[in-house]
Every structure is written in structure tokens, then in C-alpha cells.
Amino acid sequence: MKRLIDKLRHYHSLTGEEYANLLSCQDTGTLLYLQQQAREVTLAHFGNGIFIRGLIEVSNRCRNNCHYCGIRKGNTAITRYALKRETILECCREGYALGFRTFVMQGGEDPALTDEWIEKTVAAIHCEFPDCAITLSLGEKSREAYERFFRAGANRYLLRHETHNEEHYRKLHPEEMSLKHRLQCLQWLKEIGYQTGTGIMVGTPGQTLTHLVEDLLFIEQFQPQMIGIGPFIPHHDTPFGTEPAGSVGMTLKLLSLFRLMHPSALIPSTTALATLSPNGREKGILAGANVVMPNLSPREQREKYTLYDNKAAFGAEAAEGLRALAQQLETIGYRISTDRGDYH
Numbered sequence: 001m002k003r004l005i006d007k008l009r010h011y012h013s014l015t016g017e018e019y020a021n022l023l024s025c026q027d028t029g030t031l032l033y034l035q036q037q038a039r040e041v042t043l044a045h046f047g048n049g050i051f052i053r054g055l056i057e058v059s060n061r062c063r064n065n066c067h068y069c070g071i072r073k074g075n076t077a078i079t080r081y082a083l084k085r086e087t088i089l090e091c092c093r094e095g096y097a098l099g100f101r102t103f104v105m106q107g108g109e110d111p112a113l114t115d116e117w118i119e120k121t122v123a124a125i126h127c128e129f130p131d132c133a134i135t136l137s138l139g140e141k142s143r144e145a146y147e148r149f150f151r152a153g154a155n156r157y158l159l160r161h162e163t164h165n166e167e168h169y170r171k172l173h174p175e176e177m178s179l180k181h182r183l184q185c186l187q188w189l190k191e192i193g194y195q196t197g198t199g200i201m202v203g204t205p206g207q208t209l210t211h212l213v214e215d216l217l218f219i220e221q222f223q224p225q226m227i228g229i230g231p232f233i234p235h236h237d238t239p240f241g242t243e244p245a246g247s248v249g250m251t252l253k254l255l256s257l258f259r260l261m262h263p264s265a266l267i268p269s270t271t272a273l274a275t276l277s278p279n280g281r282e283k284g285i286l287a288g289a290n291v292v293m294p295n296l297s298p299r300e301q302r303e304k305y306t307l308y309d310n311k312a313a314f315g316a317e318a319a320e321g322l323r324a325l326a327q328q329l330e331t332i333g334y335r336i337s338t339d340r341g342d343y344h
């Protein structure tokens, strides 16, 4: 197994069978070796600085009905909100003063947030904070819309493909959504020039090892600049409300494999990982992640952006908790980097 890990580190590529062997490996010594190799690669590329991104959850309204997601259209039990442009700018001001140089606007596919509104909001952030990167995570849009946002100043876009297997995609999403269209969006984003992020949830209902191998092979070939990977966590008011959460161990294993596959990729230690495991954030970093995304949303709205149960949004997971985050990172030998953290 160590031979496969060395091979991935040197050639950044394995066969499907080789990935499958690593994914099914349970040997503690091998898994420690995998993490250690991934960590070494991260340190060689980025040193011990962890990039911070200020996450602003702009709307929890969504036209989609993804079976796993707590803000799906069909969930009538949550209070919906959408932030005003001025509130988003206020969040950016607060974040800028704290040292953030990347703002991430994430939200459901809210029909009220028109392309024009998004374009103007991006332009307003860009005008006031020209030294900051703007990341969008607003779902599937037309190519023209992506182009407009890019011209207005957005630099990065996060759109997880969720699973690269057609049948599994259909199990997770309603009929009107398609994997083909999601992949088309990812292609557009890359062509336009965005630093593009994709990724998956680990442990969604029906996910098999073969599906994960398909995800690894897709990401190996697509070469995204950012890779978002976190465990699935059930939300009680969704069709998957009683399903078990994904495994922290498998998430960490995949994270390390992605690091060896793409040494310079920006890989967050996700909120879902921090939610599921007490030291999840640190574990992600020790497995090869180099980004964290503290929550910059207005405090009174955070509890309404409930993608899954018990989602962490306060303490070290919050922008105002940066000192706590810095302390946690220090205990494992890392520090916060306030650089923009672009892909190179």
C-alpha cells in the first residue's frame, strides 16, 4: 500500500483499481503514512499558513429540492431569509477589519437573487475591496450569468459535483436536476477563467466505493483549483433525515488522496468535518487541508442556514472567533495566513 501512496505522490495519478485498494485499506500504519505524506506535500507548497475565507451565507431560499439539504425548497419548517446588498457589504467590512482577504458568497438558488442583482453585488464588493478575492457559490447559472459575474470582479466559483455517478446523482436529486448540466456548468466556469472548485459529500445514501473511485478519477482529470470535501450529515426535515452521517475517517482519507493528486490545490477543512468530530478542523489540516472558511454571516441569520443538523457556526467556526481558531491551529503547529491565497 505504501508503494501506491509513493506512486501517487510522485505521479499524481493512479488507476481506478489502485484508488479502490487505498480507499478500502484499514491498516492504521498505512493510513498514518498517507496522512504524513499529504501533510508533507501541503507544507512544501504552502508552509504552515492556513488561508482563511470569510463565508457569507446570502440566502437560504432555494428553488431546488436536493434530498440531502436542509434548505431544500420542500422544507417548510425553516424561516427563510435573504441578505440585502448593504448587509453583505457590512459583513465584508467586518471581515476586512479582521484580516479576511477573500469573501465567499454562498446561498441557495434563490430566484429573487437575479443575475443583475448578483452582478451588482459583486461589483460593489470589488469596488470597495479591490485587493480582495470574491468567491461565489450560488449554484447552477447560465454561461452568460457566470461571464457577467466574472467581469464584475468575481474570481472563484465553488460548485461541488456531489457525485460523478449518474445513477447515484439521481438518487440524491430530484428529476429536474442533472449531473450532465452540473458538469457543463463546471466546464463553463473553467473556460471563463474562474479558479474553479468542485467536490463531494462523503457518505451520502447509496454511495459506494466504486462511486468514490469515479469521483477521484473525475477530479484527477478535471484538475479543479479548489476541492471541497466533507461528510454528509443528515438534516431531520429532509428525505435523508434518518440516514447515518458519513465517516470522518473516509473523509480524511479522501482529503489526503486529493492532496497527493493535486499538490497545489486549495483544499478546505470543512465546517461539516468540524461539526461531526470535536477536533475535525485540526484533523482535516493534519490530513492535508490548507484552507478554513469561518462564518461571516450576520449572527442572527446563521441558525437559519441549516444545511444539516447541528451545523457549527460559532466559536472557532465564526469570523469573530479568529483568536480561538489561531490558538487551535497553533496547538498543531499551524498559523492563520491573511494572504488572498490564490491558486498558483
Ligand code: SAM
Pocket (backbone or CB within 6 Å): 068, 069, 070, 106, 107, 108, 109, 137, 138, 139, 140, 158, 159, 160, 162, 200, 201, 230, 231, 232, 233, 234, 235, 272, 307, 308
Ligand atoms: N446552491 C449552491 C450549490 O448547490 O452549489 C450552494 C449552496 S449548497 C447548500 C453548498 C453545499 O452544501 C453543497 O454543495 C453540498 O455539498 C453541501 N451540503 C448540503 N447539504 C448537506 C448535508 N446534509 N451534509 C453535508 N453537506 C451538505
